[in-house]
Amino acid sequence: MDLNQTFERMAEELDELGRKLSDPAVIADQYLFRDLSRRHSELQSALDLWNEYSQAVTDRDDAEALLAETEDEEMREFIQAEYEKAAEKVEGLYNRLLLTLVPRDPRDSKNAIVEIRAGTGGEEAALFAGDLFGMYSGYAERKGWKVDVLGENESEMGGYKEISFIVEGHGAFGTMKHESGVHRVQRVPKTESQGRLHTSAASVVVLPEAEEVDIEIAPSDLKIEAFRAGGPGGQHMQKNDTAVRIVHLPSGIAVVSSNQRSQLQNKDQALRMLRSRLLEIELEKQQAEEAAVRREQVRSGDRSEKIRTYNWPQDRITDHRIGLTIHNIPAVMNGEFGPMAEALLEHEDAERLKRLVGMK
Secondary structure, eight states: OOHHHHHHHHHHHHHHHHHHHTOHHHHHOHHHHHHHHHHHHHHHHHHHHHHHHHHHHHHHHHHHHHHHHOOOHHHHHHHHHHHHHHHHHHHHHHHHHHHHTSOOOGGGGSOEEEEEEEOTTHHHHHHHHHHHHHHHHHHHHHHTOEEEEEEEEEOTTSOEEEEEEEEESTTHHHHHGGGOEEEEEEEOOTTOSSOOOEEEEEEEEEEEOOOOOOOOOOGGGEEEEEEOOOSOOSTTOOOSOOEEEEEETTTTEEEEEOSSSSHHHHHHHHHHHHHHHHHHHHHHHHHHHHHHHHHHHHTTOOTTSEEEEEETTTTEEEETTTTEEEEOHHHHHTTOOHHHHHHHHHHHHHHHHHHHHHHO
């Protein structure tokens, strides 16, 4: 892989995007402008990283050359330390550069819709669901994200049988998606008078916020017919074929527009109607896919299908997917969730690097 050529192409694309983003037609199209702006930001970050990497390579090579020319032992020790520092930086930046070449899930930058449901454990599970909501809310606040509750069903003791909320912020879904699954808690419930340890569970589902779907229709998919509009006659009766019928061949949907004054206007109106109908179908399909994601993520909500365990007596939280254990449960449940979230993101990056190496 020639990184020089790769990042030269990125620089060319960045320049082209800069020109497009100053085009009034692009600025007027909020969806296009948003998508191009995101891509521009991604490319700028990647090129900044490339410049940092290039400088680190230069520093390493300069230190290596100076080391070969230097005979003074004390000076050589100093230069050797500088060389090792630069070489370590080069290696770290190289791996980060590779990650910029592995496409991320385009949904990662979206807002996140989070649903928490109490599972096995009755009232204690509902209280734990409330604890999870507090953890995510506190973490979002620390990240500068906004949280809005969409719906809630409180339990008798102040927990939640279920609660759904939206986390608004760039990259919210990319971070929060790792929370999908069953969370298990081990502690003595407030409802337990004998002080016995109980195990309960709550399920979490994380979905990207649905945005308006842009419908693109290929001209080859359309059959367009013009015909003379019916109705009352008179001096304003259209004598030419102004009405338009459009059939979308892949779906069989047909729309007709005949109340505009010209064939062109009727065609535009018919296309708007067709796009609306196709949009409705696409959204229904999207909702069906999200329902399937919910079923896969939640399954039964049973304690055995866990992604993480919160053990209060031992003051530890263990994520079973990456084998990470952290302590200080009170702080974590208060929103100090960063170390766990960052570890999961790092694990995802490591998997992406493996895929890149496998593609070489």
